Amino acid sequence: MSQDNTSDKPSRKTDHPQITTYLKYCSNDALVIKGIFEDHQIRFTQPAALNDPLEFNPIIRFHHDGANYTRLVFDGIVFPSEEERLRFRIVESQLNCFGVLSLTKIGDSFDMWSHYANGHRGFLIELKDDFNRHPSMRSRDGREYEVREVTYVDEYAVNVDELVDKRGQFLLDAVNEQMFFTKTSRWVDEEEWRLVRPLADCSTWTPLTDKAHRDRRVHLFEFSLDCVQSVTFGACMANSDKRRIMEACKGTGIVFQQACIARDRKDRWGRLGEVGIDTPEDWSSALDWDLGIVGELGYVKRHAESPTTIKSLKELPYTRDKQFIEGIIKRARSGATGR
Numbered sequence: 001m002s003q004d005n006t007s008d009k010p011s012r013k014t015d016h017p018q019i020t021t022y023l024k025y026c027s028n029d030a031l032v033i034k035g036i037f038e039d040h041q042i043r044f045t046q047p048a049a050l051n052d053p054l055e056f057n058p059i060i061r062f063h064h065d066g067a068n069y070t071r072l073v074f075d076g077i078v079f080p081s082e083e084e085r086l087r088f089r090i091v092e093s094q095l096n097c098f099g100v101l102s103l104t105k106i107g108d109s110f111d112m113w114s115h116y117a118n119g120h121r122g123f124l125i126e127l128k129d130d131f132n133r134h135p136s137m138r139s140r141d142g143r144e145y146e147v148r149e150v151t152y153v154d155e156y157a158v159n160v161d162e163l164v165d166k167r168g169q170f171l172l173d174a175v176n177e178q179m180f181f182t183k184t185s186r187w188v189d190e191e192e193w194r195l196v197r198p199l200a201d202c203s204t205w206t207p208l209t210d211k212a213h214r215d216r217r218v219h220l221f222e223f224s225l226d227c228v229q230s231v232t233f234g235a236c237m238a239n240s241d242k243r244r245i246m247e248a249c250k251g252t253g254i255v256f257q258q259a260c261i262a263r264d265r266k267d268r269w270g271r272l273g274e275v276g277i278d279t280p281e282d283w284s285s286a287l288d289w290d291l292g293i294v295g296e297l298g299y300v301k302r303h304a305e306s307p308t309t310i311k312s313l314k315e316l317p318y319t320r321d322k323q324f325i326e327g328i329i330k331r332a333r334s335g336a337t338g339r
Contacts, residue, residue, distance in 0.1 A: 037249060256283065260277075
């Protein structure tokens with residue numbers, strides 16, 4: 001990406017403490033939970049399947065515009081413009097060859113919990129700082145892939161002069177550098193990091209027979225739970241999904257945490273709905289409560305502690321709500337848990 005097209009202002013950074021590990025937001029889809037925790041597989045998403053339609057669709061800039069954007073006709077045959085040729089050669093040729101593992105270092109983003117964790121129903125995986133060195137994350141011949149930070153720009157454009165050598169050959173390393181690790185500034189709050197690897201590393205991957213088509217298939221790579229340091233459950237995640245994950249992770253040493261939303265507090269971006277992370281001391285008790293949306297943080301630990309004993313139902317602050325009280329008693333006596 002041409003440096004002339006970047007903003008003079010630095011990418012906006014939040015004031016969170018710098019962490020060395022990496023975080024990935026995940027949906028609560030049954031296939032995702034099964035894939036990661038039971039089948040030990042994780043998806044690397046090809047560019048054509050990413051959620052930003054501008055990615056891999058940059059503006060192509062030329063030193064001299066001339067007829068670079070004009071289609072030409074010869075002997076009744078229409079030829080693409082120079083811009084269309086380059087887009088096909090340097091953009092489309094890379095779309096079906098690589099997969100992206102999108103990561104961040106921000107675990108309390110209300111928006112990312114909403115967008116990537118299915119409305120706070122999913123979970124957050126914390127990957128160890130050296131997870132990319134694990135054999136499951138290396139190339140077939142054992143090479144290590146680097147985890148790199150994404151650069152955000154105001155104008156997503158490619159300067160052709162920077163991508164071609166003196167012989168007119170494409171500098172693929174430069175192309176991939178600018179394609180895979182550059183995004184428009186509308187995503188700056190996500191502070192994304194990426195690990196990019198060839199789809200050929202996936203044991204089940206096969207190239208498309210028609211290369212003109214964009215690959216939108218799901219490609220699952222080998223993944224080891226040894227890469228995981230902790231799992232944080234979303235504020236609205238079902239207890240059944242939490243139990244399934246905890247059961248699959250027995251004996252791994254993975255730490256489990258609970259996200260909760262303080263509806264009356266502002267987050268670091270100044271917006272209501274602060275997301276906090278807590279670690280219940282007693283999960284058997286914590287799973288029996290709706291922990292997600294609260295009036296203040298710290299709710300999870302307090303509910304995991306022993307409740308206060310009262311001598312009469314009259315001591316309840318909601319004594320007059322007989323229907324509500326009767327419902328609690330009925331569920332307790334029937335042995336039901338949860339809400």
